[in-house]
Amino acid sequence: MELQDAIKNRRSIKKFKHDMHIDEAAVHQAIIDAADAPNHGMREPWRTVYVPKHKLGEMSREISRYAFPREPEKQQSHYDAVTNLGGFVALIMKCDARQREENENYLAVGAFAQNLLLLLYEQGIGTCWKTPQYIFNPKVRQSFGVLPDERLVGFIYLTDLKEEDKMKKCERKNRGLITNYI
Numbered sequence: 230m231e232l233q234d235a236i237k238n239r240r241s242i243k244k245f246k247h248d249m250h251i252d253e254a255a256v257h258q259a260i261i262d263a264a265d266a267p268n269h270g271m272r273e274p275w276r277t278v279y280v281p282k283h284k285l286g287e288m289s290r291e292i293s294r295y296a297f298p299r300e301p302e303k304q305q306s307h308y309d310a311v312t313n314l315g316g317f318v319a320l321i322m323k324c325d326a327r328q329r330e331e332n333e334n335y336l337a338v339g340a341f342a343q344n345l346l347l348l349l350y351e352q353g354i355g356t357c358w359k360t361p362q363y364i365f366n367p368k369v370r371q372s373f374g375v376l377p378d379e380r381l382v383g384f385i386y387l388t389d390l391k392e393e394d395k396m397k398k399c400e401r402k403n404r405g406l407i408t409n410y411i
């Protein structure tokens with residue numbers, strides 16, 4: 230697949246209504262290859278926690294208890310969606326007490342994440358990058374083993390591409406991309 234096609238055609242898959250299965254070896258390889266992303270000082274400020282298919286239910290029960298306490302319906306709909314996924318990746322960034330380095334680390338993780346989404350798409354694996362409010366919940370962080378000097382940046386839901394056609398492209402409207410320097 231041409232890089233240009235992958236950039237143009239990759240979509241965030243947001244329907245999780247059927248049971249999905251993915252090639253786990255391809256996911257592991259994509260994570261390794263995504264780490265060729267640029268990163269200042271070669272700090273490589275990223276790591277992931279991979280949740281395989283058979284652990285999704287356990288993980289959902291644990292985190293939705295913290296994310297939606299006293300909301301059993303939300304817990305159940307989280308469980309129903311997440312257990313249909315092919316797998317799940319928690320994306321973790323290494324923090325840095327220095328302002329500039331912290332900023333660079335955050336940007337580098339974004340580059341890593343986009344590499345990962347494109348590499349997975351090339352392998353026929355769909356994705357949706359999720360940043361729910363509960364990534365900041367200390368108990369959710371703890372569930373994924375996030376250390377005090379790390380930030381839980383988000384989750385990548387791993388799907389098949391059966392729903393891809395139904396995911397209409399959100400056309401980009403920003404027409405101010407390029408201003409000539411005067």
Ligand SMILES: Cc1cc2nc3c(=O)[nH]c(=O)nc-3n(C[C@H](O)[C@H](O)[C@H](O)COP(=O)(O)O)c2cc1C
Nearest residue numbers: 239240241242243357358359360361383396398399
């Ligand atoms: C940093 C980041 C966080 C996102 N968080 C969420 C999220 O919490 N929930 C969600 O449904 N989509 C999330 N998305 C996906 C975007 O909504 C999606 O990329 C956007 O709608 C454009 O669609 P496309 O990826 O198919 O081009 C996130 C994307 C990015 C880059």
